Amino acid sequence: MILCLCPSPAIDVTYNVAAFAVGETTRVRRVTRRPGGKAVNVARVLTALGDHAVVLAPVGGATGEEFRNGLSAFGLPAETVHSGHSTRHTVTVVDAAAGQASVLTEPATIDCWDAVADRFHALLTAAEAVVISGSLPSGAPDDGLATLTLAARAAELPVVVDTSGAALAGALAGKPTVIKPNAAELAEVSGRSDVLAAARELAGFHGVAVVASLGADGLIAVDAAGSWHARPARRLRGNPTGAGDALVAALARGFARGTALCDLLGDAVALSAAAVVQPYAGEVDVAEFDRQRTGVRIEDLEAAR
């Protein structure tokens, strides 16, 4: 089982509009609501590939109930902890005329971090890998992610962390197996704008692997054994949020099987590409995954050093 901790779950609301009139009133043509949060997307991708994923999340209020029911409808096993704060929303406005999406994320707040941590510890015995993905809600301690990461590592489990800012800096103190920032998140946490230099510095300093997602340009991966740039066979346009979550899923299932980082980069890029072509985060095109796997180009960056 791969344990997917979702510290800041949400109901992801999508508004399809003909043309978004910013500064005026726009009628929404279609409303879609589904359980969200990056860890949920990761768990859905894992489930689609036949892996056993469990989502652990604090939930509250009517939206918390909707979140639980939504996971159940997805066929995702969920371990939920009751929070006194209602589960938040995110709203994505998909503008057909402009061909773009605007995302509004409500802040997440919980009052039950200790209970989440207790459940996390209890679930470690059944886990083969741990994913911690998403933002740290207010109400959680600053060292919350570090403590959980240390516990999972002490249980000899691989831990994949995908978060940003202070939460990422905090999680690094727990020495996760791998972190997966995008270029902007990597620059923010390292203070360096060069992706490869930043990844090497973080990997060396914290003793973690770093996989930086570069959108259509694939990823840069660094660990103690080397550094690589992996690119998809062909450029695909689509949904970048889902791509990052699929990449995390590939890392988690690879590490759960004991695969070395350098040997799972092909799957990571291919799975990411298979998510890009889907309209919603959390979905992957399994046939596209298989097609992409054979064409990923992996460049050894140590050779050029």
Add this chain to the structure above:
Amino acid sequence: MILCLCPSPAIDVTYNVAAFAVGETTRVRRVTRRPGGKAVNVARVLTALGDHAVVLAPVGGATGEEFRNGLSAFGLPAETVHSGHSTRHTVTVVDAAAGQASVLTEPATIDCWDAVADRFHALLTAAEAVVISGSLPSGAPDDGLATLTLAARAAELPVVVDTSGAALAGALAGKPTVIKPNAAELAEVSGRSDVLAAARELAGFHGVAVVASLGADGLIAVDAAGSWHARPARRLRGNPTGAGDALVAALARGFARGTALCDLLGDAVALSAAAVVQPYAGEVDVAEFDRQRTGVRIEDLEAAR
């Protein structure tokens, strides 16, 4: 009691953001949720002025429960009818950097129109005036507003209608006492762009009074007795949605007291101005109302004919 029918209630969500990054991701700094729908705003203004207002609305799901609880927190008596469709949201993104607001309205749907109509009829015996304000939800019959208006008029009650498009055209068939379109809504329903000419035509053809709201420029009012342009003493900047609802409240309380249209225009303009200066629709500054009342300028448009 003034009966305020809210055919399409909503939870009005306000997102305060530092700067709305359209096409990207924006973190919401503050989330406010409150029961909305134009008739709710009207009832709140009436209540603030000491009138007894009752809101009648179909509600469903957890948001329907939130709507009922929110009205209760406002101290507003509510008569709710259970719908199988969840009460919708509207989302207003208030962008501090741009100094503007973008409103997204979800479509309203109900499955309980007949039960709403039954409750409406039962409440007429206690009513001194009726307000019908807001859009007609899908699931309601095309002649729904006309039927209710006819019933209220048959009970010799004044009826104020504030809606638009096909719903306004439908309501006119019921011969309400007064309709309150804005300039755009009036142009849409009449096919004429000149406000005074459009108002005179509709008033003459349907035998109704027409009060057209003109924002900072006040209102134009037409009934069988004459036509007038009423303007505030001074221009105020602020929230135009709340201003229209306050204007409806002024019409309803005036007609409930048997006041002639020409004698309530001062209150209508002043109450509208007292709403403009408030940040949220449904709130009025009672002191500003008293200040504005003395300065409203009323021009008799018949004299110039």
